[in-house]
Amino acid sequence: MQLLVRKLLQRATPFKQGIVRRTYSTNKVHDIGQPTPATHPQLLKEGEITPGITTEEYISRRKRLLELLPEKSLAIIAAAPIKMMTDVVPYTFRQDADYLYITGCQQPGGVAVLGHECGLCMFMPEATRHDVIWQGEVAGVDAALETFKAEKAHPLSKLRDILPGMIRGSSKLFHNMQTATPIYTELDDFQRAALTGKVKDLSNFTHELRWIKSPAELKLMKEAASIVCQGLLQTMLHSKMYPHEGMLAAKIEYESKMRGAQRMAFNPVVGGGSNGSVIHYSRNDQKIKNGDLVLMDVGCELHGYASDLTRTWPPCGSFSSVHEELYNLVLETNKESMKLCRPGVSLRQIHNYSVEMLCKGFKEIGIMEGSGSNSYHRLNPTSIGHYLGMDVHDSSNISYDRLLKPGVVITIEPGVYIPSIFDGPDRYRGIGIRIEDEVLITETGYEVLTGSMPKEVKHIESLLNNYSRGNGTEAQNNLEAASN
Numbered sequence: 001m002q003l004l005v006r007k008l009l010q011r012a013t014p015f016k017q018g019i020v021r022r023t024y025s026t027n028k029v030h031d032i033g034q035p036t037p038a039t040h041p042q043l044l045k046e047g048e049i050t051p052g053i054t055t056e057e058y059i060s061r062r063k064r065l066l067e068l069l070p071e072k073s074l075a076i077i078a079a080a081p082i083k084m085m086t087d088v089v090p091y092t093f094r095q096d097a098d099y100l101y102i103t104g105c106q107q108p109g110g111v112a113v114l115g116h117e118c119g120l121c122m123f124m125p126e127a128t129r130h131d132v133i134w135q136g137e138v139a140g141v142d143a144a145l146e147t148f149k150a151e152k153a154h155p156l157s158k159l160r161d162i163l164p165g166m167i168r169g170s171s172k173l174f175h176n177m178q179t180a181t182p183i184y185t186e187l188d189d190f191q192r193a194a195l196t197g198k199v200k201d202l203s204n205f206t207h208e209l210r211w212i213k214s215p216a217e218l219k220l221m222k223e224a225a226s227i228v229c230q231g232l233l234q235t236m237l238h239s240k241m242y243p244h245e246g247m248l249a250a251k252i253e254y255e256s257k258m259r260g261a262q263r264m265a266f267n268p269v270v271g272g273g274s275n276g277s278v279i280h281y282s283r284n285d286q287k288i289k290n291g292d293l294v295l296m297d298v299g300c301e302l303h304g305y306a307s308d309l310t311r312t313w314p315p316c317g318s319f320s321s322v323h324e325e326l327y328n329l330v331l332e333t334n335k336e337s338m339k340l341c342r343p344g345v346s347l348r349q350i351h352n353y354s355v356e357m358l359c360k361g362f363k364e365i366g367i368m369e370g371s372g373s374n375s376y377h378r379l380n381p382t383s384i385g386h387y388l389g390m391d392v393h394d395s396s397n398i399s400y401d402r403l404l405k406p407g408v409v410i411t412i413e414p415g416v417y418i419p420s421i422f423d424g425p426d427r428y429r430g431i432g433i434r435i436e437d438e439v440l441i442t443e444t445g446y447e448v449l450t451g452s453m454p455k456e457v458k459h460i461e462s463l464l465n466n467y468s469r470g471n472g473t474e475a476q477n478n479l480e481a482a483s484n
Contacts, residue, residue, distance in 0.1 A: 032147060033138040034106040049104035051303040052220045055149055058104050061209060062120055065102065068205045074170040075114040075202050076163075078179040082108050092263065096179045097390035098206045100304055104148050107139055111159060111184060112150075113166060119151030121166075123159045156183070164189040174202035207395040211387065212407035217305060218440065221389070221409060224261070224302035225438050225449035228309050231255030232298055232453055236460070237467045239315035243288040245270040248296065256300040265299035265306035265392050276312065276432025277417040279382060290316050293323055295432050299392060306392050308411050309450045310436030317464040319457055322427050326416055327435075329361040331455060333414040334435045337384055341439050341446035347400040347410060351384040354414050362416070367424050379418060385411040388438060408441045409449070 029038045035051070037044040043051045049058055069075060080096040095106050102120070103112050109125035122144040127137065144153035154162055160183075167173060167189040175184075184190055193199050213221065235251045242248070249268040256264065271281040272288030276295035288294050294315055299308040312327065314320075319327060337354045359376055362368035368375050387394045388409045404410070413436030420430040438449040454460055 031137040032140075032143040033136060036147060049148060050100075050106070052216050053104065053303075054216070057214060057216055058102070059149060061102060062114060064209055065114060065205060066116055068208065069114075069116070069174065070172055072116065072169075072171040074166060074173050075205075076173065076175040076184060077102055077112045077114070077202065078176060078181045078184070079105065079108050079110045079112075080179055081181065094263070095304075096176065097210070097304070097394075098176050098203065099179065101206065101210060101390060103150075105139055105144075106304075109138070109156065110144075111156065111163075111181070113163065115166065115170065117169075118166065120149075121152040121154070122148065122150040123154050123156045123163075126155050126157060159183060160187065163187065167193060171198075173199045174205065175199065176203065176206075177201050178203070203397050207397040210389055211395040211398050212405055213389060213409060214407075217389070218407070218409075220303055220305040221307070221438075221440075222449055224300060224305050224307040225309070226452070227256055227259040227261050227302060228252075228298060228300050228307040229450050229453040230259060231300070232296065232309060232311060233463075235296065235298075236311065236313060237463065239288075239294060239313070240317055240464055240467075243272070243290075243294070243315040245272050245275070245284040245286050245288065245294070248294065249284045252296070252298050256298075261300035261302050263301050265301045265308065269295065269297035269310075271295045271432055274420045274430030274432070276434075277419050277430060278432070279415075279417060288315055291320065292316075293319075293431065293433065295434055297434065297436065304390055306388060306390065306394075307450075308388055308392055308436065308438060309453060310413060310415075310434045311453060311455060311460075312433045312435065313460045313464070315464070318461060323431065323433075324457055325365060326428070326431060327433055327457060329358065329365070330414050330416055330433050330435050331457075333357045333361070334412055334437065334455070337412050337414065338437070338439060338446060338448065341404070341410070341412070341441060343405055343441060343443070344403050346403050347383075347385060347387075350412070351400065354384040358414060358416070365428075367418065367422075367428050379416050380414075381417075382413070382415060385413050385436075385439075404441045406441055406443045410439050410441070412437050412439050 031039055035043050037046045037048060047054050049055055077099050079099045080094060082093060083091045085091050093108055099112060111123040113121045124140045124144050125138055126140060141153040141155060144150045163184055164187055173193050231252050234255045235248050238251050239248055249270045252268055253264055267282045269281050270284045271278060272286055272294045273292035275281050275286060276293055293312050295312045297310040299306050333354050336357060337350050340350045340353055355376060358380060362379060368379060387398060388411055413434055415434030418428050418431045422429045435455055440447040440449055454463060
């Protein structure tokens with residue numbers, strides 16, 4: 001072991017000792033409770049409010065929202081609330097997508113008001129000395145004006161004095177119903193407006209804006225997709241030596257965060273064997289039996305934008321004939337459905353095509369009788385996909401009948417979910433298979449954002465078996481080196 005340490009030290013870059021000069025600045029960098037170009041130059045460039053998104057883009061979003069709102073109307077958007085795990089332990093905070101999209105503020109407690117006359121007016125929480133000691137600095141009125149570029153800003157304590165007059169002067173009110181907070185919904189003027197039918201849901205407008213992504217948003221989404229592809233590939237290779245649902249869930253989270261993701265976009269689905277037939281399985285507490293498949297549905301968030309990817313494979317390194325038969329049907333449906341992805345086609349049309357293809361295959365295999373929707377839904381009750389963006393199921397108010405446009409990102413995720421109590425041939429019971437990719441609609445067709453993640457049977461088997469042999473040799477070599 002001492003010999004190994006000496007060799008490692010000899011390989012290290014020589015360090016030349018000498019006089020080191022350091023430059024000190026008396027300018028204090030002010031912390032506003034989230035990264036800024038001054039505090040996190042490795043994350044943000046000058047002129048960005050959040051990584052990758054400039055001040056000009058946020059201002060443009062506000063202008064476009066105002067163009068959609070009726071004249072003299074007012075939009076009220078509250079930040080997401082803090083949710084508690086215990087009386088003193090909060091869950092990890094995640095900002096509401098609409099509030100983040102409009103303001104760029106990643107922190108709880110604020111209320112943003114957008115109007116044709118006032119522009120963006122932000123009511124910001126006031127941190128006490130006790131708050132700062134225990135939780136750190138937060139963005140206040142100064143940050144609202146200087147960082148988030150609001151036209152007006154006030155302490156949150158002034159909301160009850162200022163907002164009622166703004167409400168009375170408006171023709172209609174729109175607010176984010178998902179994050180509505182009593183601090184404004186209990187105002188007499190708000191309640192009177194609600195009783196007279198003046199209050200509407202803002203998400204119809206914000207989801208419209210968020211549906212088509214800007215070049216800056218697409219860059220972040222491509223990076224998020226790349227991260228989850230790299231992470232899932234490492235997890236797949238890891239699965240042969242560690243076939244445990246919980247370990248694979250931990251591995252994908254580790255790999256994603258090590259590559260820059262702030263969090264997972266949702267709790268990883270790691271379903272081994274019959275657990276894979278549970279569509280949103282989340283217990284992740286079983287060992288995967290030798291010969292069984294594992295279905296992993298995973299996604300991460302990068303600076304507010306989500307990725308979403310699913311692969312199914314046998315950790316043992318070899319698909320059984322039954323598994324391969326079902327897998328190839330799902331794979332062909334995945335690839336053929338993608339060919340329909342282009343402007344002018346709706347997600348509903350793609351879904352209907354995938355249903356026809358899967359129904360035909362299910363009947364040929366012998367696991368589906370009849371042609372009714374009930375027979376199909378027993379094997380796959382899901383849609384072919386959904387919109388993707390700041391939320392995993394993004395712009396949920398946009399109908400699946402809308403014709404796709406360039407800049408929209410969707411998922412294509414056919415699958416088959418055969419429960420253990422399936423009334424059919426025994427060999428098919430307890431099998432779950434899903435293959436999911438992210439697809440960007442372009443001017444001429446589509447681009448697969450998760451195309452780097454293998455999904456062909458021969459590629460998966462080759463990866464697992466070749467890596468296993470190589471990894472074993474490498475591990476043995478490392479062990480021998482350490483013992484010398």
